[in-house]
Amino acid sequence: MTAASATFVITLGTGFSLLALVVSGFLGAYVFGLNPRGKANRAFLVLMLAFVAWDAAEAVERSFAPDTPAETILPFAQIVWLGITLIPAALLHLGLSYPEASPWLRRPWALPLIYAPFIAWAYLILATGLVIRGVSTSLLGPSAQVGPAYAELAVLYSIWFYGGQLVFVRAWLHARHTELGRMQGTVLTGLLIASFLGAATEIFWPLIARTDTRLGLGSLYTLLWSIFIAVAIVRYRYLVIEAVTERHAARAPRHRLERGLNYLVQENGRLAAMGAFRDIVSATPGLCVTGLQPARVAARFGLERTPILWITTTSNGDRTVRPSGLDFELVHTVLKFLRENPGTAVLLDDLDYLATLAGFEAVARVVKRVANAASAVKGTVILAAGEGTFSPDQFAVLRGCVDRVLEVQESPPRAASSGRDHALLTVSAQDAPLALPLVGARRGLLLTTEHPSKARLRYGEGFDFVWITEHPESGTACVRPKALDTEARRAISNYSTGHPGADVILVGLEQLTLYVDARAWLPFVKDAIDIAGLHGCRFTLTVAPEAISSRELAMLARRFDVPVPGFKGSLLGGRTTAAPENRTPSRGPVS
Secondary structure, eight states: OOGGGOOBOOOHHHHHHHHHHHHHHHHHHHHHHHOTTOHHHHHHHHHHHHHHHHHHHHHHHHHBOTTOOHHHHHHHHHHHHHHHHHHHHHHHHHHHHSSSOOGGGGSTTHHHHHHHHHHHHHHHHHHOSSSEEEEEEETTEEEEEEOTTHHHHHHHHHHHHHHHHHHHHHHHHHHTTSHHHHHHHHHHHHHHHHHHHHIIIIISHHHHTTOSSOOSOHHHHHHHHHHHHHHHHHHSOOOOOOOOOOSSOOOOOSSOOOTTSEEEEEESSSHHHHHHHHHHTTTSOEEEEESSOHHHHHHHHOOSSSOEEEEOSSOOOTTEEOGGGIIIIIHHHHHHHHHHSTTOEEEEOOHHHHHHHHOHHHHHHHHHHHHHHHHHTTOEEEEEEETTSSOHHHHHHHHTTSSEEEEOOSOOOOOOOOSOOOEEEBSOTTTHHHHGGGGTOOSEEEEESSOHHHHHHHHOTTEEEEEEOSSOOTTSOEEOGGGIIIIIHHHHHHHHHHSTTOEEEEEOHHHHTTTOOHHHHHHHHHHHHHHHHHTTOEEEEEOOGGGSOHHHHHHHHHHTOOOOOOOOOOTTOSOOOSOTTSOOOBSSOOO
16 A cells, blocks of 8 residues: 555544644644743743644554555654654743743853754654654554664653753742742643653653553643643733833823832822823833722823733733732733833832732832843833831832832822712711711612611611621621621622612721721722722722721722812811822821
8 A cells, every 4th residue: 555545544542642732732822822922932832833743643643544554654653753852842941931031041052052952853763763763553553663772762862851841840949839839830740740651651661561662642641731731821811911102292290200210109199100100101111000990090190002900809801910919920920021121111009008918028029029120121110109008117128129219298189080989988987977978979889887777777778788797697688707808799799790880888997807907808998999990880988097007097098099079178077087189088187
């Protein structure tokens, strides 16, 4: 039978190879398409191409009829082995490129050196009979027959193969206690399982079983590792951010910052930092990292085109990062943006919020890392810190991470409001029924620690009540104070979804401090604002300022840092205690 008259049959081995081919091809195209310029994405594409070559050639090889001549099958067996020998080089390339590219890769001879062994293996496979010398039969169909020097070459291949895996292990050891480490661990687990099984049944099987071919289960191992990679990809969102400038020049900012330096801006609000950043991105691209909803940032500060990385847990958009992903999603996204776009600007906002959740030391390390990365590419970093949100010693640490510090003392001017701004009322729970009408909150969803029967008498029948209590009653909508992140958040989400544009109110935050600390109630308030904003709702919060520390009040007020019309105080008397841009009636001094 000649090559032209070769017949094909579909076998179990062919099916396994085709399945692995589809998975590997999809993963390669998907990851590369996310960021074709990324070094890690390109390295991953090479690795998947090695899998695709292996699986495609093996599927064809196994589909030949039993009486097909060996010379017809041999070219496909050689392609299988070319794919196998490309894998160690691609693994080493990927390990040196992810999560951050090694400086060693910048050298012009780095990639040729990484792939040089593959060229040598290709020569041995195609031009000699030392690795494979013919065709044999494995468990799942036709396969390559090993050559006379296979034993020695198998040892050399193993050293090369597992050397590339050591790079993965090293990267995981450095990040094993972070979110990145968990993601990296998923990929590494699949790699180690597949490679050690593959070593037994593929690399060393001819030596162990004293046979002339592999067992033929290699496609199962590529499929197994591809599944682990797919799981990791689903859990890790690659963020591709386009560097653009604003179409229109900014109004002359009150405080103009020099490009190429790193700044810490401390102010009672956000206007100085955002205004300086808006001025810079009129001429050079930038990236804004903030906890404010992007639509509000765009409308208030004129960032219409500048990419905004939103710190939130309420959305899974392409440009969102979770607060828990500080050392993973956020820092690597910012560093990637700076590396790929030299000379650009980055604004880091809401550092106090991140410090509350992740710890100040973790935030300070990220700030230092970003500042150093910006300095290396002549970029500009602006750290926006609310006045009073950091202790003096913490502020001193942040000062040491930047080139210059700008402390803005004056009150920013008030901007026009739509009347639907989230409101913080610094009043006691007893005065809340009088204060809520001042901001137009007369109906909606009201969460309170007060019994619903009493709350209904005080606030009226216009509200749907959710009782925050440790002792729920049947037939009453209740949430437990220690389940704010689940039960209370779900109640707000369900109501906002069904009542877009409504008011959502939490009365008496100081009562929650009896059960949880700021690390629980601050992210809940942030989530409530984000959820309400996504549905066009307004979130209003009341708190007795004497019940929490001045620093906690400053961090709380910063979550409500939005423009409002002129509002000079409360009908209850007293001075405004939060940022001048906030709607915060008060009746007493802040502790």
